[in-house]
Amino acid sequence: MSDHKNRPKYDWRNYPPEEIPSSTEPPKQLTNSIRRGESILDIGCGVGRSTLALASIGHRISGIDINPLAIARAKTQASEAKVDVSFTTADATHLHNIESAAFDAVLMQAFLTTLATPEERTTAISESFRVLKLGGKLFMVEFLQNWNSSNYRDRYIRGIKLNLADGTFPVFSE
Numbered sequence: 001m002s003d004h005k006n007r008p009k010y011d012w013r014n015y016p017p018e019e020i021p022s023s024t025e026p027p028k029q030l031t032n033s034i035r036r037g038e039s040i041l042d043i044g045c046g047v048g049r050s051t052l053a054l055a056s057i058g059h060r061i062s063g064i065d066i067n068p069l070a071i072a073r074a075k076t077q078a079s080e081a082k083v084d085v086s087f088t089t090a091d092a093t094h095l096h097n098i099e100s101a102a103f104d105a106v107l108m109q110a111f112l113t114t115l116a117t118p119e120e121r122t123t124a125i126s127e128s129f130r131v132l133k134l135g136g137k138l139f140m141v142e143f144l145q146n147w148n149s150s151n152y153r154d155r156y157i158r159g160i161k162l163n164l165a166d167g168t169f170p171v172f173s174e
């Protein structure tokens, strides 16, 4: 296992929002199993593409992301589309402003992969359990890239050279 202690700090906080990789649609598993009116928290919502799509078909949904510019863009889009949805800047590993057992469902879409260490991923998952109601559902969707993907192979190699966890790569460097 890699030693993460002295790894460089790469951060999504100031990643240009227009370049944040976005999912094209919310997962069918969620839309098929969550009833209208149930509350959903979209963690690492980016510019809110899936969040807005879910809100526009009647779901009660909030989105959080660590990137304030992405959240500002998501809010603008919600207001232009006159869609009722709340967007907040927050770190998924410290959801202190969200009370426990507040949501029927949590969505993490193309999100866990962006956390650079196993510790951060574990904390984000425990936080999502904390904010879920008893019997609530956690939907995790990843984009299944691997060493065989020509797009990702070089990125993973860079991550290893930078002492990041396996399967993790920097998204932004100064």
Ligand SMILES: C[S@@+](CC[C@H](N)C(=O)[O-])C[C@H]1O[C@@H](n2cnc3c(N)ncnc32)[C@H](O)[C@@H]1O
Pocket: 012, 013, 020, 021, 022, 023, 024, 043, 044, 045, 046, 047, 049, 050, 064, 065, 066, 067, 070, 090, 091, 092, 093, 108, 109, 110, 111, 114, 115
């Ligand atoms: C690949 S994007 C996916 C965005 C969206 N979920 C989608 O599927 O279109 C990952 C998002 O996670 C956010 N993110 C990364 N680390 C985070 C953290 N600790 N807390 C909250 N959001 C975070 C990034 O800012 C980015 O917007």
